[in-house]
Amino acid sequence: MALDNKNNMSVGKSHYQDSSFRQLTGRAEYIDDIPLSENTLHGALILSEIPSGMITSIETEKAKKFDPSITVITAKDIPGRNDIAPIFADEPIFAEKEVTYVGQPIGLIVASSMERARAAVNEVKIVYKKDKTPILDLDLAFKKKNFFLKPIHFERGKANEQIRQAPHKLEGSFSMGGQDHFYLETHIALAIPHENSEFTIWSSTQHPTEVQHGVSNVLNIPAAKISSKVRRLGGGFGGKESQSTIYAAIAALGAYILDKPVKLRLNRKDDMASSGKRHDFEVKYSVGFNKKGKIKGLDITLLSNAGNVCDLSAPVMSRALTHLDNCYSFKDFTARGYICKTNTVSNTAFRGFGGPQGMLAIETILERVSRFLEIDLDELRHENYYSLKNGIKTPYGQIVKNIKIEKMINEMETFAGLEKRKLLVEKFNRSQINKNQPYRKGIAFMPAKFGISFNKVSLNQAGALVHVYTDGSVRLNHGGTEMGQGLFIKVAQVVSECFNIPIDYVHISGTNTDEVPNTSATAASSGSDINGMAAWKAATVIKRRMLKHASKVFQKPPSSIEFKNGLILSGNKSMTFKELAFSCWENRISLSSTGFYKTPKISWDQEKFKGSPYFYFTWGAAVSEAIIDIDTGESRILRADIIQDCGSSLNPLIDRGQIEGGFIQGIGWLTCEELYYSPDGKLLTLGPSTYKIPGSRDVPPEFNIKLLENTPNEEKTIFRSKAVGEPPLLLSISHFLALKNAISMASETSNADLLNAPATPSKILAAVHNDHSM
């Protein structure tokens, strides 16, 4: 495989999104657009109104009187297991006796239309015996030791001894909020029953295999009879990794009981109330350091809010803990992770998967140390960066190879002119203070290292299925799902490259468990890495057979035959790819193959919290410039400069899109997106009117992006590319640091330590005024 992408047929070229044309003309089919048979019924969910308690009765008489045609389905109607948990068996599709959060599904109403089903839901009354002491926040869960699993504790060196002996030490704590995924397409599933207990489940999911398993468990029907499908998602971001399964299983249960197709499309309110989000975290730390900012010892405790069930909270915590080091070498390091169980919605995967929380923790600590010492944060970082001098072993034991920190810093200085702009920001602030004006600017750089691979070794596998037809067209299928990230076009580019045929010879098909079984979620940024490699392997098997046959046809050795732009060349003779495909068929040569890939070199011992869980690291860096209004607490991002390592990019256009979108999603998490709960545990931000994701004017008007140059992946990934889905989100932390920088220059009494995430106007005001009540 070529080390650079310059002379390639398809790979490395900026092909457009695979169905861009159809998406722009309204012809792209999402699940809500699938034409329905006449007998299709529609569902709406009955959700819990209390955070914790026992269900004493579900009163449906009024609803049935209101609309006699409805069917009410609850836990007692489940023929199989009331559990769809991906890891631990603790996640019912319907609360049976006990409810554990506001918004938990208790039942399904099926009616002839969505409107009728939703209207009937309002007529259902649930009687509860309320638990008087629900656990609604992290502090209480921690105090009561209400945890999932055994707390994780790992150590390297002697952190506490080093902290004691260090010339300086600081202790503190801070918190960061969760985040709703706010995919534009809400959760949706369409379940269709067929003969012989077969079911087709269309589900907007990142994980069709898990949907298949969930439905199989709930209906007590073998997985082989369940066909789980999705052509595209209207956004996922982790929110449809495990969370889709519950809705798919509920729709399937309705279809099973009524023997008719059932569609369940959640409205935004029910989606936000019932489905999991990014974990909110609390951080407690103590750190010892010298006067130059060299960290001598670090002791960090992370609390994550798992919500009511464990779901993916264990691997999320593992990723948070393994990203506490970011780009820094800590030799004396202790970390603890507590996965707290609360009576709130189960938190789940969200782009970054704990990585952003871990990285925000360490960056905030270093920022605080730099202000304490009154030294530049970037100078402090230099004392601590991974390097041969400082050390290259992570606290969890993986060696950090091919470090690109210096390269990024050098490229960034030319790209963003950081040092000069720091002075301009200070000048601006002095002038604002002198003129008694309310604006303050802040600027910050940050580097990011992100580990690529699922933390759980077994998940790092992928399959593909490639067929070549006798007309020379190629059908591509693999286990990855397309949710806008451009996976389908990237993998098609790989196949086009393998056969050296134009990209439009390759037909991209939707994901389904019939063609490629036992897949992993499209998650952990791994989509193109693992599915691309599986597709390459499948195509290579077919190509070898075709080449062998071409060698017979041309009567030349295979080494003298070349596949070139849809032609097969041998000396001065040639044939088309189509002619060769047809000739293979005539000569009874198989033109179909599966491909399978498993990520090499990775190992992990969760018990000892030790190993090399990541195949490689991606590197990135950003500079953000922020402005705040110290009278109102409002803030803006003025400019962002990003350099991201994509290895040898498979598709620079698509990768840049991921960087732009990921960064802005992170800005939302850290500034305007606040999940607000009532004192009795009810999420009050249930729609875009109260939950604010970034809009067109909340993004930096100056937004400069560049892919790190000449950095093919040193590991043998598909065409030496690197994953890009999650890493850019972490770079948004630079904006949070820029806001802290602005607050630190707001006045003599301002206190940037007080800023917790998200940096809403009220939190910024509190920090500006050193108000500890927030």
Place this chain on the structure above:
Amino acid sequence: MGEISLKLNGKLETKDVADNTLLIDFIREHVGLTGTHVGCDTSQCGACVIHLDGVSVKACTMLAKQAEGSEIVTIEGLADGDELHPMQQAFHENHGLQCGFCTPGMVMSAVEMVTKNKNISEDEIRKGLEGNICRCTGYHNIVQSVKAGAAKMGG
């Protein structure tokens, strides 16, 4: 129930529907044009934007009855066969979409904005797109697309 007639992408559509039928449901469910999407059901996200007598309207918060006799253009009515509208072409070339769910509404809003203001500035574009939210792109390429679309539309 009552009969509602309106012109949809140049074609007269007459359907007998319940009085409280939303315009979005008339278009999606009764006529079967599913290019216009529902994102939030509450008039915030803009995935359902269509043109009603040349004006951008959120079809999720308007009754079909209110559109009686109107001329409606949806995303399906923008292209001329396989020839994309200049704004669609600009979104295509500038990678102004990812998951594509907000895209129909984005494009419809953009077309109206530029039709009314041929020399639209970047600031005006950003302001004009405030009623359409996108979770994937970070808006950068959407703004670039609208700029390029405006140029193609003869701005």
